[in-house]
Amino acid sequence: MFFVRTASERDLVKVSALLGETWHATYDSLYGADKVAELTAKWHSVPALKIRLARKNAEFVVADNGKDIGGMGYAAMSETLKKGAVLHQLYVHPRFQRQGIGRDMFAELETCFPDAEFMQLEVEPQNHPAISFYEAHGFVKIGETTNCGDGQSGIPAIIMEKPLG
Numbered sequence: 225m226f227f228v229r230t231a232s233e234r235d236l237v238k239v240s241a242l243l244g245e246t247w248h249a250t251y252d253s254l255y256g257a258d259k260v261a262e263l264t265a266k267w268h269s270v271p272a273l274k275i276r277l278a279r280k281n282a283e284f285v286v287a288d289n290g291k292d293i294g295g296m297g298y299a300a301m302s303e304t305l306k307k308g309a310v311l312h313q314l315y316v317h318p319r320f321q322r323q324g325i326g327r328d329m330f331a332e333l334e335t336c337f338p339d340a341e342f343m344q345l346e347v348e349p350q351n352h353p354a355i356s357f358y359e360a361h362g363f364v365k366i367g368e369t370t371n372c373g374d375g376q377s378g379i380p381a382i383i384m385e386k387p388l389g
């Protein structure tokens with residue numbers, strides 16, 4: 225039985241491994257394993273995760289069953305969108321998908337930003353399971369970008385939004 229709690233520094237080695245494995249399972253067929261390895265090494269290293277954990281106006285959660293970390297989620301108030309929060313990451317290990325962990329982590333994350341009137345996210349256009357998950361949770365497509373995640377990733381994404389409150 226997994227429960228959702230705020231992440232701590234002690235979790236980050238496991239979270240980094242979870243992200244590496246889940247990214248390869250999700251994106252190797254889309255971007256190739258080498259590109260995934262490059263991006264995950266840059267974005268999901270323990271030092272990169274530590275910076276996210278320390279950020280103010282942000283919430284970093286994990287799903288824990290006492291033995292494994294089955295999923296992670298990270299959302300923060302936007303630095304550019306007024307009264308907007310951004311769901312930056314929501315990942316459930318392939319072994320534990322479709323068991324309600326994503327739903328439980330998202331339920332926690334969407335209540336963490338009382339000042340936000342909406343939440344936005346970016347999702348790979350071919351990631352149909354994730355798009356179905358987000359649609360099931362009230363998100364609708366509002367636009368597109370060609371550089372998901374950072375200024376020059378070259379990764380296309382759909383932008384989705386959900387009103388909060």
Ligand SMILES: CC(C)(COP(=O)(O)OP(=O)(O)OC[C@H]1O[C@@H](n2cnc3c(N)ncnc32)[C@H](O)[C@@H]1OP(=O)(O)O)[C@@H](O)C(=O)NCCC(=O)NCCS
Pocket residue numbers: 246250314315316317320321322323324325326327328346347348351352353354356357358360
């Ligand atoms: C997308 C993801 C976060 C969903 O988490 P999850 O724990 O697997 O999903 P849940 O069990 O909480 O699903 C809740 C609901 O979302 C929808 N859903 C989830 N996965 C789905 C899928 N593969 N296909 C269609 N609908 C799906 C369903 O409505 C589901 O309810 P149901 O199981 O009662 O039908 C998870 O599958 C994941 O990490 N995928 C790989 C990484 C990824 O793509 N992350 C998002 C990056 S933007």
